[in-house]
Amino acid sequence: MKRLRTFLVSHGLDAVIVILACAAALTISTQADSSRPDGVRLGVEMVAVVVMTLSLLLRHRAPFLIPAGTWLLSAVLSIVDGSLVVGEAPVSIVGMIAAVLLGDLRDRRQARVGLAVVVASAVTVIYQDPAHTVGDLFFVPGLFAVGWLVGFALHERTEQTEAAEERAARAEWKRENEGRVAVAEERARIARELHDVVAHAVSVMVLQVGALRHRLPAEDVVSRDTLQNVEEAGRNALTEMRRLLDAMRREGDHHDRAPQPGLDQIEALLDDVRAAGLDARLKVHGEPVQLSPGLDLSAYRIAQEGLTNVIKHAHTRHAEVHLRYGMHDLELEILDHGEGPAASDGLGHGLVGVSERVKLYGGTMTAGATESGGFALRARLPLEPR
Template identity: 55%
Template sequence: MSRARAFLTSHGLDLLIVVTAAVTVGGTLLRDDLEHPDGLRFLIGLVGITGSVLVLLARRRFPFAAPAATWLVCAALSFMDGQLIANGAGILIAGMGAAVLLGSVRNASLARLGLVIATAGAVTVVRNAPDSTTDDFISVPVMFGLGWLVGWALRERTERTEAAEERARLAEVEREAAARVAVAEERGRIARELHDVVAHAVSVIVLQVGAVRHRMPDSAAADREALRDVEEAGRTALTEMRRLLAAMRDDDAGPELGPSPGLDHLDRLVRDVRAAGLDVRVEVRGLPVDLPRGLDLSAYRIVQEALTNSLKHSGADRAEVVVEYAPDELCLQVRDHGRAVERSRIDGIDGGHGLVGIRERIKLFDGALSVGPAPGGGFLLRARLPLGGAS
């Protein structure tokens, strides 16, 4: 059934044109009126009237020329045999279809020219018909003119539909571009923060190596020289890392003078969020352990982004934060009690980093993220950060 429906959708009109042409040929062959021609004139009329219908099969490639040819050929054949065109049921159907197609031509000037061709052709056929009346000179052109108007209306509807689809496509492209930019910006932000952490660690290593080298006796000259090489390599790496950090920072962003925050700074974050109007409660489960500096920073940023997202979008007046220290992972949960979740919140397309930053930080530590509507209403975010993958 689905194949038949697909075939009719794609080729149904073509099938109707072929059937119409067959009906036209049959009606022409079965004519028994005294005025019907014979011999060469009959053959020319049969071929012409059949071709005037089948030419509509080329409507996709020639949207104006094909239906215009139907009317021009019919008008020309009416001079040879007026009865051939005027009394053919298949020709009536083909003429109406051609009028509709002429009205639906994309080029408005060609569509208007198509109206002239259809109405002039109809008047010509009526004039050459042997049994036409005065009323036919009005009713027949008006009938095909109405068919043209149907095509014109379909043309405008198609243009509006395609314009809406194009706007939707452009909006989707812009949304994807904005998402890529947000991901790139957030990755840069994460890299700057982690480079700060690594630079600090390298500085400590260099200082410790230098201290050990100075305390070594003169008899361990070879070991002191090796430590000197380590110290020089560390200082070179530190210099290059600082140069890289300077290049990665925004032109209008100043240096990071304060220590990088971690989960031990949650109290200060909660105070700031409460001052902004969101009542936050924090629950810590399990025995807190010392976290790697990068993971600790990312965990803090995840909670910060989640609370900021709730504050900006949910309209909630309270939220809960759960920090759970498991043996092999750190689990974070942030839930607010605001209104129903909008798709833009779940996708993280909120004009800023949103959930994009959370996803990137969790991906960095091979963690897992779950976001969506919370049972009973509101928004729920769960994040798991493996402790083994951070070492």
């Protein structure tokens, strides 16, 4: 059924045109009317009608000329034989198809010219009919003008649909582009924060190597030179890290010299949140373990982002922060009992940073409404060996 539907959408009108051409040829060749021509003239008229009908198959190459030419040829044939066009139902259907096609033209000026061609040609065809009446001169052209209006209305609807699809595609592209920018910014911010953690560790290593070098006896030249090389390599690494950080920092960013926070400062975070009007409670499950500096910083930032989202979107005065220490992972849960996730315009990327931090340590994250109607942010971070 799907293939049949696709075929009818793509080639349905072409099939109708071919059937109409065959029907017109059969009707002309078998009509028993003493007033109609025969012989060579009948063959010429039959070929002309078939060619006029089949020419609509080329409508995509000349959207205006082909259907307009169909009507002009109909007028010419009616002058040659007044009963040819009006006496054949397939030819009338072909004329209606051509009228609809002219109304459906993308160029509005050509469409209006097409309406004039349809009305003028229809008047000519009816006038050349020996059996026409005065009413026919108004009714028949008006009928084909209605067909033109149908095509005009279809084009308007098609334009509206295309415009809606274009807006949707543009909005989707904008969301994807903003998402990529948000991810890049979050990764840069995480990298800037982790720089301080790594720089501190390297600095400690350099200082310890320097202290050890000075304690070595003067005659141990090989060991002193080796440690001096390690110390110089560490200092060079710190210099390059600072340059990398400067390259990642955007214009206007200030250099924050404060130490990076960890879960040992989460109570201070909750105090700040309570000062903002949110009654936040901390619940610790299991025995806390010492975390690596980077993991400790990421866990703190995840809790901070979850509480910030509660303040901005949940419209509630109560929230809970759960820290669950397991044997192999740390699970954070920020839970509220507010209104649940609010409608978003796609510009909020608060959870992007959480997702990037979780992926950085090979963890998992979920965020969504709870059965009670609130919202829960859960992140699982594998514990790294000390």
